[in-house]
Amino acid sequence: MTDKPDGENKPFYEDILSKKNRPSRKRKNNEGPGAKKPRTDQASTDNKADPRIPGSGPASPRRSPGTGRFGPARQGPARRGPVNPHADNEFAESQRLFAREQSEQRGTDRSDSAGREPYGRGPYRGRQDSGRDGRSDRPPSGRSGDRRDDRRNERFSERSNERSGDFRPRAGASAGGGYKGKPFVPPRSGIPVFGTLPGETRALLEAFPDIVQSVFPMDSKKIQGLPNDIRELSHELTDERSERRVGYMNEPPVLGAYIRYYQWWNLVRLTRIFSSLPLELHDGDAAVDLGSGPLTLPIALWMARPDLRAKKILWYCVDISQGALAAGEELFLALAAKTGNEPWEIVRIKGECGVSLRRKVSLVASANMFNELFWDNPLPLEAQAKHHAETLASYADRNASILVIEPGVPRAGRFVSLLRDSLIRTGFEAVAPCPHQTTCPFPGLRYGKWCHFVFDTVDAPAKLHKLSEDAGLSKDRAALSFVFSTRTEHARVEPATDAEPESAVLPDAAEAPVSAESASSVMSRLSGLFPDLTVRITSDPIRLPDFYTGRYGCSDMGMVLLTGTYAAADYLKELGSGSLVTVPRPAHKKAETDQKTGALLIRLK
DSSP states (O other): OOEEETTTTTTTTHHHHHHHHSSOOHHHHHHSOOOOOOOOOOOHHHOOOOOSSSSSSSSSSSTTTEEEEEEOOOOOOOOSOOOOOOOOOOHHHHHHHHHHHHHHHHTTTTTTTTTTGGSSSSSOOOOSSSSOOOSSSSSOSSTOOHHHHHHHHHHHHHHHHHHHHHHOOOTTTTTBBTTSOHHHHOEEEOOOSOOOOHHHHHHHHHHHHHHHHHOOOOHHHHHHHHHHHHHHHHHHHHHTSSTOOGGGGGHHHHHHIOOOOOOOOOOHHHHHTTOOOOOOTTTTOEOOOOOOOTHHHHHHHHHHHHGTSSSOOOEEESSSSSHHHHHHHHHHHHHHHHHTOHHHHHHEEEEEETOOOOOOOEEEEESSSSGGGGSSSSOHHHHHHHHHHHHHHHHEEEEEEEEEEEEESSHHHHHHHHHHHHHHHHHOOOEEOOSOSSSSSSSSOTOOOOOEEEEEESSSSSHHHHHHHTTTTSSSEEEEEEEEOOOOOOOOOOOOOOGGGGGGGOOOOOOOOOOOOOOHHHHHHTTTTSEEEEEEEEEEEEEETTEEEEEEEEETTEEEEEEEHHHHHHHHHHHTTTOEEEEEOSSSHHHHEEETTOEEEEEOO
16 A cells, blocks of 8 residues: 555555556657657658549658558558557567577477587577576567478588588488488499509519610610601501511611510500409419510510519510510510519520410410501401411410400401400300400491500600600500400219109108298399399490480490499599499390490499
8 A cells, every 4th residue: 555645545556557557758759849750751742632643642741650662561460459568578578488488398309400500600599688598689580489490490400410420311301411312332343454553563664774775775876866766666567567577676776666665665554454364374384475576475474473473484485586586585584683583484486376386385375466467468357366266276275375465456456356256166265354255245347346445654654755755656545455265174064864763752742841031042042043244344434415424335235335423423434444343234124225326224323
């Protein structure tokens, strides 16, 4: 109870009611004697009413709430009833309290995601006032607990978790970063055509000119004229082949240019093949090198295979140039002395391919020999390949191997493909680079694709690159075609016979109990019926429409075109020529084919 001015007591709530009915400061300022006058539009005030223009006339003294310069603004329904001056503050306070309660309830559920601001810049708490309770000055946008805000917070939290490495997709989303498809998994890879050279082999290739200089010294004047000699020899080996003398390697200037340039490049090529080729030789084995020249093939094998240096191997080196054989033997002995191993036994034989040997050999090899034989031969290339295959097989022992390496040009690739087919008919099995024993899908026919493999020469010796540039014969890539075949004794398959009467099953015999078979055993058993497809890459990356990349390959299903986009395209671009990959075998009924080449189309996913 309080006292009235006249001394009477009055109820306490009258003061409260009087305060609530007291006009606010804002209304008092607007209605008092010093209140601001409402803003008016001078231009519209000056205009007078025009009966020809609807709605013309003097502007209203005050613009209605929600009306802008360009028309009425969007607004909610107008309030009805008396205006409460404290309603706005109470409504904002209730919103803040309700949002605070909701955030406390969801605090444990979103402790991992809501604690980080999107893009990893810390938690987002809005603008903080200076009060002790840390409440925001402005109410949250939208109602608290709104589903749109919840989804937005979840997306922000997922992005921040993904950046921090602790990303877990929300319900219904895929695990591949939000993509519908599965992440790309590279196929299994096998032994490539070109292996990685060990450090010792690289060092021997770098030191090859020093070995040559120690065996065949050359003065500075002849060294300066070496690029010119290399250029002239290049013309004799290519465009002037018909005018070239048969024994051109017996001339010292030609032999010197050949050893210091062509043999050096051939060693770079052959060492890359020998580093991954499954070639096995044992103590007491014999090998023949047809068209040996300066013993390029045995020298390359010595450089690339240190495990074979301790073997007792006899080499028959056959060539029509006795001078080249003598120079090659001197180089081989100098190389063996540099590595510190006892050299292989070398037997030099002057003659052509088909000369008789004292014994059968375990390895029949030739490098760049048939390239000099089939150009001027009047016989068809098919007849030549069949004849040479029979000659090579005549040197081979019972469990022998045949290796033929030729330049990576179309005609040489055609010859190698025909030679492979003839060797298979003779009883040999193609081991490399072929992943199958069926018909070659790259026969090298006219205007067709031929089997060859290339590699970048970035790792070649720098002095060799410099010599090539001086001679005007720079090489960025090296190409070759080859086939490696073996002959082994296969196990004999016994024919099936009829069952004996005692072992026959009687009609009334009880059935044997059927044991349960797991799903994994069933899949492993069926996987043998549908094996994967092994593909040998034979081409460079090809740009296809819709950001696809393709690579041609060889398989037992014929020519294959592997294609892919995004991660699969990057994988195909990084594959080297001669890579071996294993992909799922496509069904014949659902197989796609390339419209241009007819190759089997396989999409990597």
